[in-house]
Amino acid sequence: MRKRILFVDRPDAAAVVERIDDLVAGANFRPVKATTRTTAGFLHHNGTEMFLKRTTASSWLTSIADLARGSRAARALRGAAILDRCGFAHPAPVAAFELRSFGLVRASCVVSEALGDARILSRFALADGRNFRRRKWISERLAREIHRLHEAGIYTRDLQETNLMLAARGDEITVYFVDLEDFRCVRRVPARQRMLNLVHLDRSIGRFVSRSQRLRFFYNYLGQRPQAAQTRRLLADFFRTRARVERARRRANQAASAGNCPMRPAQSGFSGTPRN
DSSP states (O other): OEEEEEEEOSHHHHHHHHTHHHHHHSTTEEEEEEOSSEEEEEEEETTEEEEEEEEEOSSHHHHHHHHHHOOHHHHHHHHHHHHHHTTOBOOOEEEEEEEEETTEEEEEEEEEEOOTTOEEHHHHHTTTTTOHHHHHHHHHHHHHHHHHHHHTTEEESOOOGGGEEEEEETTEEEEEEOOGGGEEEOSSOOHHHHHHHHHHHHHHHTTTSOHHHHHHHHHHHHTSOOOHHHHHHHHHHHHHHHHHHHHHHHHHHHHHHHTTOOOOOOOOOOOSOOOO
16 A cells, blocks of 8 residues: 655654554553454654554545545644644644555555643543542633633534543643544534534543533533523533433444444433532
């Protein structure tokens, strides 16, 4: 297959692109994900740590679709540019390339800076046990940043806690958005897309955050607790959206089970009033 380089930021990244297969197979690569389609992990090269994600197309149909929408590597570069324009934090790409066969993208790879001082949302939130004040602090900062993202006309199709990395510096939290290929920029993010982002995030944080804390996050996103009638309307919309997502997830689970590829079951939703 022919290698097509999309972006190289510095000489050491160019060397990684040239030797990618040997480096991934070597002792200096620490994988965090290894499946038939995706290889991701940390690469220590010439005294620098980078994060590498390589994805193989699932089928020729996927490769054909990528002609119109762009490969994962191309979409990740676009996502980084979208976030850069509005001042949102993310791991900076240092290299990106595609592997093509007969003009179609069969695999793509993005190499980015490693976020050494940041942790995914769940690990960051649990770093101080069950400290209520710390969780309240995190909820307020994260909700504010996601609201700012939407107000800037940006949304992602995959907002879940594993795609959010946080770092604390004194009294401030930096939120890093990762998995950049799913970001989109529009004139105004519609209410339905905002709600989908909140639902997807709620489903992913349900493993470690109580229902009342997740409801508080919802209010933090809105900026204040609405009047009772508006609260009922917003929560009804949330649960309708969540029900649609759950149905789609169940269908995906059934299809995956039929193919002997089990998927994680869905998490339950939240309800009720937040407790102090």
